[in-house]
Amino acid sequence: MAQFLFLLFAIFTVLCAVGVVVNKNAVNASICLILCLVGVAGLFVQLDAYLLAFVLLLVYAGAVAALFLFIVMLLDVQGKETFGLRGIRTIAGFVAFALLLAGIGSVALKGQIVSSPPVSVAGGAQLKLYAYQLFTTYLLPVQIIGFLLLISMLGVIVLSKKHEITEDAP
């Protein structure tokens, strides 16, 4: 059953990721991104990372993808993109994709990552474990992340305001 669920979520995630890349319409691409994130959250649940799955849905599918949709709507980008498969960039893209696929194939066929049997973590204690780690081992990174969020907020405000000032100047 769990194997079937893994296959289901993996195939769903990969298909939605392909949808993000090949979609001409930016709105459809961001909807595909949301679906892909839901699939990844399902994979997280199968890895017993319930809190991360929930945070992924809240932060990514809720805030980030909605922000993408909002910007797509704001910019009103028409579907005029030339999706032509030409030029050196496309060749480079295909070569890089083929190289990555070759790497994946060699992992799938030859490589076997030896690992100790998975240690089961009690589901209810997970949140406490997160909190303990965040407030003891990773206390300094938490504070730095807080400052980073503040700085990015200020940066976004400056970026949104600056243009009007420079437009008035000349």
Place this chain on the structure above:
Amino acid sequence: MMTASLNAYVIVSAVLFAIGFFGVLIRRNTLIVFMSLELMLIASTLALVAFSRVNGTMDGNVFVFFILTVAAAEVAVGLAIIVALFRRRHTVQIDQLDTLKN
């Protein structure tokens, strides 16, 4: 509940990364390039969570926590830059943003 092997998770994460990379290289719309970047980031978090689960430690999961936070900040700043760019140049197509070329 983990029955699929670690290999399977790593392969899924690598395939996601490859698709995102392909999107970054091949698409011309800046917004979709940005979405493909997010896809690559998500692929790396999937690998981190899988390795952390197999090792039985919490470190990978906590690290993914930080990655999610940084990604949220990055998306906010990046989209603000794209909006500023659009206001100035009235386009978001990459091949028209070639001021440095000439």
